Amino acid sequence: MYGLSVRWSLAEAPAGVDAALREYVHDTSLAKFSGMDGLRFKTWRTRPGEWFEGTYVFETAAARDTFATWFAEVAADSPGSKIIGSAPVFQEPFDVVAVAEGGSGFAAGPGPV
Structure with a gap:
C-alpha cells in the first residue's frame, strides 16, 4: 500500500477553524x-x-502518485485551504509497511464531535 500525507498549519488560522474543518x-x-x-x-x-x-492510503503507487500530482496543482484552492486560509505546508508520499486491524475492528465514519 502507498500513502500520502497532506498537512496544513493552523498556527495562523482564523478562530473557529477546528469546528469548521470538522x-x-x-x-x-x-x-x-x-x-x-x-x-x-x-x-x-x-x-x-x-x-x-x-492521510491517504492507496492500493497502488500509480494511484497515489496520480492523486498527489493532481492535488499539488489544486491544493491552494481546495476547500480545506479555503477554510484554513492558507495552502498546505507539506505533501509527503510514503510506503505503508503494514496495517493491523485491532480486536475492536475497523470503523469508518466521523470521529468525535
Whole structure:
C-alpha cells in the first residue's frame, strides 16, 4: 500500500477553524472520498490549533502518485485551504509497511464531535 500525507498549519488560522474543518469533513469530504477508486482509506487528523492533515492510503503507487500530482496543482484552492486560509505546508508520499486491524475492528465514519 502507498500513502500520502497532506498537512496544513493552523498556527495562523482564523478562530473557529477546528469546528469548521470538522463540519466540512463530516458533512462533505467524508462522502467525497468514500468509495473512491484506488483509495484504500483516508484518515483526517488534527491537533486543534496546531495542524490539520489528510492521510491517504492507496492500493497502488500509480494511484497515489496520480492523486498527489493532481492535488499539488489544486491544493491552494481546495476547500480545506479555503477554510484554513492558507495552502498546505507539506505533501509527503510514503510506503505503508503494514496495517493491523485491532480486536475492536475497523470503523469508518466521523470521529468525535
